Amino acid sequence: xxxxxxxxxxxxxxxxxxxxxxxxxxxxxxxxxxxxxxxxxxxxxxxxxxxxxxxxxxxxxxxxxxxxxxxxxxxxxxxxxxxxxxxxxxxxxxxxxxxxxxxxxxxxxxxxxxxxxxxxxxxxxxxxxxxxxxxxxxxxxxxxxxxxxxxxxxxxxxxxxxxxxxxxxxxxxxxxxxxxxxxxxxxxxxxxxxxxxxxxxxxxxxxxxxxxxxxxxxxxxxxxxxxxxxxxxxxxxxxxxxxx
Amino acid sequence: xxxxxxxxxxxxxxxxxxxxxxxxxxxxxxxxxxxxxxxxxxxxxxxxxxxxxxxxxxxxxxxxxxxxxxxxxxxxxxxxxxxxxxxxxxxxxxxxxxxxxxxxxxxxxxxxxxxxxxxxxxxxxxxxxxxxxxxxxxxxxxxxxxxxxxxxxxxxxxxxxxxxxxxxxxxxxxxxxxxxxxxxxxxxxxxxxxxxxxxxxxxxxxxxxxxxxxxxxxxxxxx
Numbered sequence: 001x002x003x004x005x006x007x008x009x010x011x012x013x014x015x016x017x018x019x020x021x022x023x024x025x026x027x028x029x030x031x032x033x034x035x036x037x038x039x040x041x042x043x044x045x046x047x048x049x050x051x052x053x054x055x056x057x058x059x060x061x062x063x064x065x066x067x068x069x070x071x072x073x074x075x076x077x078x079x080x081x082x083x084x085x086x087x088x089x090x091x092x093x094x095x096x097x098x099x100x101x102x103x104x105x106x107x108x109x110x111x112x113x114x115x116x117x118x119x120x121x122x123x124x125x126x127x128x129x130x131x132x133x134x135x136x137x138x139x140x141x142x143x144x145x146x147x148x149x150x151x152x153x154x155x156x157x158x159x160x161x162x163x164x165x166x167x168x169x170x171x172x173x174x175x176x177x178x179x180x181x182x183x184x185x186x187x188x189x190x191x192x193x194x195x196x197x198x199x200x201x202x203x204x205x206x207x208x209x210x211x212x213x214x215x216x217x218x219x220x221x222x223x224x225x226x227x228x229x230x231x232x233x234x235x236x237x238x239x240x241x242x243x244x
Numbered sequence: 245x246x247x248x249x250x251x252x253x254x255x256x257x258x259x260x261x262x263x264x265x266x267x268x269x270x271x272x273x274x275x276x277x278x279x280x281x282x283x284x285x286x287x288x289x290x291x292x293x294x295x296x297x298x299x300x301x302x303x304x305x306x307x308x309x310x311x312x313x314x315x316x317x318x319x320x321x322x323x324x325x326x327x328x329x330x331x332x333x334x335x336x337x338x339x340x341x342x343x344x345x346x347x348x349x350x351x352x353x354x355x356x357x358x359x360x361x362x363x364x365x366x367x368x369x370x371x372x373x374x375x376x377x378x379x380x381x382x383x384x385x386x387x388x389x390x391x392x393x394x395x396x397x398x399x400x401x402x403x404x405x406x407x408x409x410x411x412x413x414x415x416x417x418x419x420x421x422x423x424x425x426x427x428x429x430x431x432x433x434x435x436x437x438x439x440x441x442x443x444x445x446x447x448x449x450x451x452x453x454x455x456x457x458x459x460x461x462x463x464x465x466x467x
Binding site: 048049050072075076078079080082084085086087088089090099100103104148152 | 367
């Protein structure tokens with residue numbers, strides 16, 4: 001369970017998150033939508049402790065992100081996939097995937113490697129285990145990024161605009177992997193600009209606008225004429241995204 | 245002063261001088277690297293008090309002549325602290341400090357050159373700062389730093405010739421001794437010069453090989 005209560009975050013004098021409250025239950029697939037600068041990515045960075053809080057609280061399974069010891073435990077349960085992949089360039093694909101399970105969870109290398117190969121097979125990259133990130137295309141890198149996160153066997157998967165840095169052709173291959181994951185019951189929190197995809201796979205949509213939650217409703221309600229779509233601000237956003 | 249020719253003892257003297265030069269160089273390079281990396285880490289992780297203090301010291305070491313530093317340590321420190329210090333100790337102490345200051349600069353810029361995103365990823369996966377440093381930062385920073393490190397090593401080797409000024413019997417001092425005795429400056433200094441040249445080339449080539457090996461492994465790392 002992720003419980004966010006009156007979360008505030010400032011960068012200098014600019015308040016980016018102005019009191020966000022949100023509860024996400026295990027098994028939910030939640031998409032966080034919003035224009036650039038609405039605070040989506042910052043919210044996600046607060047969840048994995050990459051950004052500190054300036055007010056309010058953020059608990060994951062009852063653990064407080066602002067307490068270093070509890071954050072360490074949280075990070076074993078939440079894995080992040082990043083917009084710019086952020087793979088380790090000096091390590092092979094296999095090493096990228098197995099580093100955290102071995103180093104952070106203290107698991108056995110042979111065991112973790114076997115799982116890594118299974119994950120690679122799942123995303124169609126079984127033959128690239130020995131390659132280095134620099135040898136891969138963007139779409140392949142992001143699939144490795146997903147494998148790296150899944151190798152931690154996380155309860156919560158945080159996905160931060162994972163297709164934004166990819167060209168449309170490669171976006172498809174990554175989204176296919178994510179759609180399969182969503183069906184498998186992993187709790188997923190998406191920050192995304194892929195409206196159609198969000199609509200297809202998520203059970204709930206959270207719309208952020210200027211640092212506050214403007215809408216938080218089941219996906220079908222969000223896209224209904226008398227639901228989120230009825231909100232003038234949201235309708236404007238959706239229209240703009242469709243024209244892109 | 246009598247003018248005498250070379251004798252059978254001179255090659256031994258040359259070898260001794262060579263040994264002293266290489267020894268002082270190696271000792272100051274190794275100790276200097278350790279201290280330099282320590283300084284760099286204090287600065288990168290912004291350790292309070294220590295980091296700014298080390299900054300002042302390393303700025304002084306980088307921006308004053310090595311010869312002056314040698315004189316300060318060899319003549320000044322014994323007076324200040326009422327201790328005896330041998331020329332060799334003063335030489336190693338000074339060159340270690342000087343090397344450390346430059347290693348720190350190289351290490352800091354090499355660490356700065358790495359992409360921040362992968363460090364954030366490592367943090368988000370719960371790696372400790374220590375293991376991020378060992379497994380992510382250090383191997384990549386070393387590749388980035390290699391060319392600068394090789395350049396520094398070659399330069400510091402030449403700098404060791406200054407220690408002859410405080411009486412260490414290094415290669416240059418041996419040159420002075422032989423020159424005074426034989427009055428054959430062209431031959432003596434040519435031999436000494438070639439010795440430094442060969443040492444420098446060997447050093448640069450060895451460094452180049454290590455760099456190539458590191459790079460081959462990381463050909464695709466885009467570093």
